[in-house]
Amino acid sequence: MTWEVLSIIGTVAFAISGAIVAMEEEYDLLGVYILGIVTAFGGGAVRNLLIGVPVSALWEQGPLFLVALVSMTIVYLFPKQMLPPWKRWGNFFDALGLSAFAIQGALYAVKMGHPLSAVIVAAVLTGSGGGIIRDVLAGRKPLVLHAEIYAVWAILAGLAIGLKWAESPVELYVLFIAVAALRILSYAYGWKLPRRAVGEKAKGQT
């Protein structure tokens, strides 16, 4: 049950975030749908590939697919007056998708008896897979690699699940909300990780 709820939230959130990025890049109507779907199901496809479930299991998600289509259509038809805060909304949905899929990836890795390090990697790659595919297809550098603290929260989800801090459905939902909230806060307040630039770019720009 928790698994299905997280699937729905993650898929819808990434579908919307993909649609918003496609509109920002001036892609056409179908570009919006395709980028949304690839973002939404790309996360799941990466997860399936990484945990050894056939990618073709995606086809069994007919209802989820319809939900994604409806979500993207609503976003596409959103009234113009409500447009300005797109970027914030894009980040909001990206945060939900990250949190939902990071928890799913970690849960699966635990179920398959993997060690803690693998649980954390599964959380990070599953949570950020959809967003990475979205950004690459939009011709952008993946958000997860350079943005405000991002992957840290996926790691937190992996830790919480790998160390059995969160196991019951209620605990998982609390974890989901906490991870999403931390991601949103880190965006809102511009929390950053240290970075260490080298080479030409660093010389030229800093």
Place this chain on the structure above:
Amino acid sequence: MTWEVLSIIGTVAFAISGAIVAMEEEYDLLGVYILGIVTAFGGGAVRNLLIGVPVSALWEQGPLFLVALVSMTIVYLFPKQMLPPWKRWGNFFDALGLSAFAIQGALYAVKMGHPLSAVIVAAVLTGSGGGIIRDVLAGRKPLVLHAEIYAVWAILAGLAIGLKWAESPVELYVLFIAVAALRILSYAYGWKLPRRAVGEKAKGQT
């Protein structure tokens, strides 16, 4: 039989289209071959991944691989006097590849008993997979996401096959020619889908 013919057409067409894009991007001789091969077999790899056939089935396509190599060599050695219409030729071969692989993807999804929505998605993703990989590796935004009506024709192929409008080999060939022709016409006449840009880019550029 029809399946093999479509495989050959799609592979050759995407190999040539990849080679042309690589030359446009000033990639070197091997870059041309690699981008051509990745484009040609990337479409098939995406199809295999999506429909649950092992990607390693690619290795059984030795003859197809030779055909792709020969096609790319011919393109690479093409006399200079005939160069100007490259862009048109690139689009021509891209259209053939799109049509051939979209039909293949849809046929496979039907054979596996998937519902209509999955047939359409299979047609779109299989038909555009090779081109998306090509564009990403060339550092471009994927044509399918922003170009003239593109995915619409793949959707049409999915519909025609999912609704059993085209089943016999003759019908499938007619469908193949129709989809490729529509894609070429939409390029020649600049048919476009509506697009709705938001955010900074829209403000800055339009």
Place this chain on the structure above:
Amino acid sequence: MTWEVLSIIGTVAFAISGAIVAMEEEYDLLGVYILGIVTAFGGGAVRNLLIGVPVSALWEQGPLFLVALVSMTIVYLFPKQMLPPWKRWGNFFDALGLSAFAIQGALYAVKMGHPLSAVIVAAVLTGSGGGIIRDVLAGRKPLVLHAEIYAVWAILAGLAIGLKWAESPVELYVLFIAVAALRILSYAYGWKLPRRAVGEKAKGQT
């Protein structure tokens, strides 16, 4: 045994090369780790996909994963005074990774009884897979497609193994060193393959 040694070398080399590219692109601390890991294990994931081993076999590489983490941490904490030759070091590690994974890919294709053409393709795609993923995620055009002679050395590895010139562990290590050295020499001396640019870019820039 040889297989494990090549795995370790390839993984460490690509992890470091990914970390260096991430620092050049000013990615943050976690961006450095993620790009390094994706580069290191992306090569293996592409290899697994192409040769039909489940991608999830990656999770059994716990020790390899730790080795990659330690390597990236060392690179990240490297003293500033030793920074200037980053680009050269990046190419050095890229060359080691290319050589190690190209030989692995070719060995596997031979073991599975594939023909020579498939052995060569396996060497090229396995050897360059990690680097291609790295460059795409860094928003760069893949080095393998346009750089100095690059794929030629992977093809050489494929030929040497496909034609049974190198079979014993000693021969394989010699081949590994030779391929890496040729790649480094081709970078140092700027050996290039012919390229044939067409279209707008060629007109505009040359």
